[in-house]
Amino acid sequence: MFPSDIIPPYINALSPYEPGKRVEDVAKELGLSKVIKLASNENCLGPNPKVLEALKKALPGIHRYGDAASVELKARIASKLGVSEDSVVCANGSSEFILVLSHAVLGPGLSAVMSTPSFSLYHQNAAASGAEVREVKLRDYAHDPQALRAAVTDNTRLLFLDNPVNPTGAWLDAGKVCELAESLPERCLFLLDEAYVEYAREKAPDYIRLLATGKVVILRTFSKLYGMAGLRAGYALMDPQLALALNKIRQPFNISxxxxxxAMAALEDDDFAKRTKDATWEGLDFLLSELPKAGLATHPTQANFVMARTGDLPGSEFASKLFREGVIVRALGSYGLHDMVRITVGLRDENLSLLSAARKVLGKA
Ligand SMILES: Cc1ncc(COP(=O)(O)O)c(C=O)c1O
Incomplete structure (x- = not known):
């Protein structure tokens, strides 16, 4: 019999991460030929053709291990962003970085601070390390920097902040981000997760100067603007001493x-990044003007998704009815937002299908 008491209670208490449903699975389940997925904040243009080309060229070499230290990728990221190579750590998606950092600096007797709701892996990984998780409610669906600061104690080693916030899309001004980062005690790291920053219309400032504090870690991903969610690549910028420590505990070949x-091909292609942003903004403007007419009140967003209130239906019921129409959006009950869904911006046709399904479900057709 499995000795279940070897799993610590703080791990037993967790639930597995809930991913968005995959298009293939939904098509099979519903017997539909066309399914529209607007649930996981993926790139609306699909994969970058230049990335696909680079991958094809690399395929004959996959019997070899890759570069365990991602030397070339790190060099390109460093030169693009004007940081030193030893301050870059690459990861198997930014999710893996959250895990590695949490396990490096958290543990029983220590704590982590984060907003709730925000990206669910902050809670998951902090709790899995045995640390106390100190959650601070969003105020009007946005980070409350004063309350976050107030939740930090002498034992807090990590404050997580996603800007824009997943799942609400809210934005915290640069001045407030810097103030919060600079106000933290010496032994508390500040993880600024910029998974969606490239989509922001607000001027995203250059936080790189904050790296000089030694406490700030900036996290980015190739999953969103760069269209590589299925490949798994992300990176973080930090003090070189922290990078050295994390390189000791991450898997050697973590980024395949x-x-x-x-990732190297994607970094070079500014044109694809621009086209993605343009298409996303166009789709977002369309959805922000049309969703309320279909009965879904929207919230301001700086990301490639929008949070919307689902009228008289609970978010989960709206999402499952929409699902039966072949459109997948994310119900936010597990984030404590029972009357909301999160909708990723799609291309024109996808957005139109979403709107017509939503009208049908909400009786506005
Ligand atoms: C705020 C935020 N951070 C990090 C991630 C993880 O992204 P990935 O692991 O694909 O890099 C996500 C994914 O949706 C996210 O929303």
């Missing part, structure tokens, strides 16, 4: 050979 090749 193909993910490295794809």
């Amino acid at each position: 050979l193909l993910a490295q090749v794809g």
Whole structure:
């Protein structure tokens, strides 16, 4: 019999991460030929053709291990952003980085601070390390920097902040981000997660100067603007001493050979990034003007998704009815937002299908 008491209670208490449903699975389940997925904040244009080309060229080499230290990728990230190579750590998606950092600096007797709701892996990984999780409610669906600061104690080693916030899309002004970062005690790291920052219309400032504090870690991903969610690649910028420590505990080949090749091709292609942003903003403007007419009140967003209130229906019921129409959006009950869904911006046709399904479900057709 499995000795279940070897799993610590703080791990037993967790639930597995809930991913968005995959298009293939939904098509099979519903017997539909066309399914529209607007649930996981992926790139609306699909994969970058230049990344696909680079991957094809790299395929014959996949019997070899890749570069365990991602030397070339790190060098390209460093030169693009004007930081030193030893301050970059690459990861198997930014999710893996959250895990590695949490396990490096948290543990029983220590604590982590984060907003609730915000990206669910902050709670998951902090709790899995045995640390106390100190959650601070969003105020009007946005981070409350004063309350976050007030939740930090002498034992807090990590404050997580996603800007924009997943799942609400809210934005925290640069001045407030810097103030919060600079106000933290010496032994508390500040993880600024910029998974969606490239989509922001607000001027995203250059936080790189904050790296000089030694406490700030800036996290980015190739999953969103760069269209590589399925390949898994992300990176973080930090003090070189912290980077050295994290490199000791991450898996040696954490970012695969193909993910490295794809990420390098993606970094070079500013045109794809711009086209993605333009298409996303166009789709977002369309949804922000049309969703309220279909009965879904929207919230301001700086990301490639929008949070919307689902009228008289609970978010989960709206999402499952929409699902039966072949459109997948994310119900936010597990984030404590029972009357909300999160909708990723799609292309024109996808947005139109979403709107017509939503009208049908809400009786506005
Ligand atoms: C705020 C935020 N951070 C990090 C991630 C993780 O992204 P990935 O692991 O694909 O890099 C996500 C994914 O949706 C996210 O919303």
